[in-house]
Amino acid sequence: MRSFKRALRVTAVTALLCALLSALVFEGYYQTTQYIYMDAGIRRELAGSVDTLFCCSSQGKNALVPAQYDLFTGANSYNLGGAQITMEGRYTLLKQELSRNPVKTVYLELSFESMSRNRRSEGIEGDLYLLARLDNPLQRMAYFLTHFHPGEWRQTFHQTFRLGLLCWQDILTGKLLEPAFAETKGFQPEESVDLTLSRQMLAACHHAETAPAVIRPENLRALEKIVALCREQDVRLVLLTVPISPTLIWKTANLDEIHDQLADFARANDLEYYDFNLYRNGHYAPNLFFVNERHMSQYGAEPFTRNMADLMARVDAGEDVTGLFYPSYAALETDRAGADGLLD
């Protein structure tokens, strides 16, 4: 028995030492802002003052500019978007911010992939970023244990340890960086890339792709949790889809099907839903306003955010905005093709 107790004690001490050494390396990463997604410190500083939140994926992170929105509406907003972020991840961040801010409105950005994304096949990337955006080790541990499959633990350890070592290297060589989103409040500005396709290419790729239209149950559950959370906190929740490149709209065959799914969800939950791809006043040319087919550049994001704020002001004023939107992607295509030829 004494032998067994000693074995337990030695194992516990060794495990504790391993945990302490790991934590030392990990915190080198978590306590710095060496990577652009690390905005925990900025959000902590803003705590108590934010009244509008953009709860987004990377598409929303690139498209919604808090500074523009604030200028137009007088609000104090923050963009919570993140690359590869899961719906559960969005819920976690949103819950944290709602608990420490007097939030009145949440804009939940839903891209066409947001409900069909598969965390298991996509891997740990999004959740790794999210861990670095949480406030303290306890939150991180809780999120890790509930959102990472045991099969991913080794890889998670490796990635975090590697980033920790790199950050310690930066700390020791005095190369610490300032947080990236302090001024942009979570928005990620990027340069435009010309995505224009030739007429031949456009002709060849019309409706050649299909977006996954299967709603994954885990995404739906997380979305329902977000809806319930906002109801519970008496926060206005607005669903919106930010613009994707017209070339992608042209290529994708089943956008109406996905749009209808999202609209049905909004209706069923008595929520507002605006798909800005269908907004009549918002045509964003592929050669100017995008970084890639799914993400807007800074030059697209600013006018879009103004458009969005303007529309919300009209909605708030009681105006019926239904007519400002095409009823479907089919109608959009017919109109655009008729007016401009092939998406000029």
Place this chain on the structure above:
Amino acid sequence: MDILSLSFLAFCALLLVVYFLVPDRRQWVVLLVFSLGFYLLGGWRNGIFLLFTALTTWAAARWIQADADRQQQTLKAGKATLSKEEKSALKARGKARRRRILTAYVLCNIGLLCVFKYVHFALAQADALARLFGGRVNDTIHWIIPLGISFYTFQCVGYVADVYWGRCKAEPGFWRVLLFTSFFPQVTQGPISTWQDLSGQLFAPHRFEYVNYSHGGQRMLWGLFKKVVIADTLAAPLVRGAFAGYRDYAGLSTLVCGFLYSLQIYADFSGYMDIMCGLCRMLGIRLTENFERPYFSKSIAEYWRRWHMSLGAWFKNYVYYPIAMAKWNQKLGKTAKARLGKAFGSYLPATVALVVTWLATGLWHGASWSYIAWGGVNGLFIIFSMWMEGPYAKWKQALHVNESTWLWRAFQVCRTFVLVTFIKVLPEVGTLADGLGFWRQVFAARFWPGTENLVPGATTGHLVLTALAAVLLFVTSLVQRQQPLTHWLARWPRWAHYLAVAVLALVTLYYAGAAAGTGGFLYAQF
């Protein structure tokens, strides 16, 4: 089950708990349940063949034993009545009967092994032959070789042969034989234990002891480090690149990668052994050792007594000795002695036995001409050394070589390491021609790498870490010459000991994450 996964660690932890919770006399049942579970997780179809081998092993051993016992009783009963001739005739009949059982058993099990392992090779040779006459033999067989069949078949054949020779008694319980066949730490990659060595360990009661737990755990960790960090992360990518594209490598780069392969396979195979021996040690079981610092050997023969020792011992006991001591071989030696001289005659039986043993060893490692050639070259070096013993001694005397100096020993060790590396690489590059081509590349026009890195594609950091790993293996091997690493570590200050173990664990875990989902063990393919 992946040995390098968290599930395997959980499996081991559960085994430890259950093993020490059940009554002592039932501990082996726990091992059997876990072994079967481990094996069947690799595919239930594998289990059919394992069961077949265990069943035939149990039956053959029992049959041989019963026959021998019966004969003994008859001889005892007829001690006074039977004449000397009758006794001899009875013994001869009994021996012939038992030999028939043994032969049938060996044919059955080695036959099964051959069918699975060599069918594609045999069909390929048949196809090559048929093409000479304008025909074709198509290989449409898609069998998967049952996991560990090479290892457990040899172990079982050894057991039945030992019963036949009277070295051990047959085990009456089938389930115990099944555990001997399927014991999970050794079923996939050995060691190939004898019944005498293993049964005493498996079926004896074991109490939990801190020293076993601690030393076993540390040895497991060291094995994981060798496998994950040295073999898989540092050496393997460099070796893979070199084997695939050696034609573009400078001579020095090829040479370095050849040596790195020796490092990789040692870290891989001995790493596995350390993991399994460590686990068994935690359970209180001492597994047969497979390595004794083989790269410090002074000759190829010595190397093979220190590398994969259990396989070497198996071939020595069940192939080499029976052939070397066979009447026909001894007769051949006597005839040669009379006609061709004393020296030739005395070496001939051993040479014949060595040729067969090494060709069989080559064939055991893989069904290809490269492996047969690999075995042949090993045998050739050993036979050459044996025949040259006399002339060597004379030369050394003439040159006043002092064999006790460290310089001479170092020369022998380096020479053996170079030769062993040369032989090891031959079957691994691809075909035999590729293996030879790899070594030819060392003497290519461009020996120095020029402006690129020593190994193309590798960063300086990677090369430095690999060199450090090689130094670490060298230093630990030097320590192991005096004492096990765990004893050495135990003499460190306690805080340093804890720190060393924790750092080793973290480094292993770090690289295990990088290699998630990659890499099996090299020896599993055999």
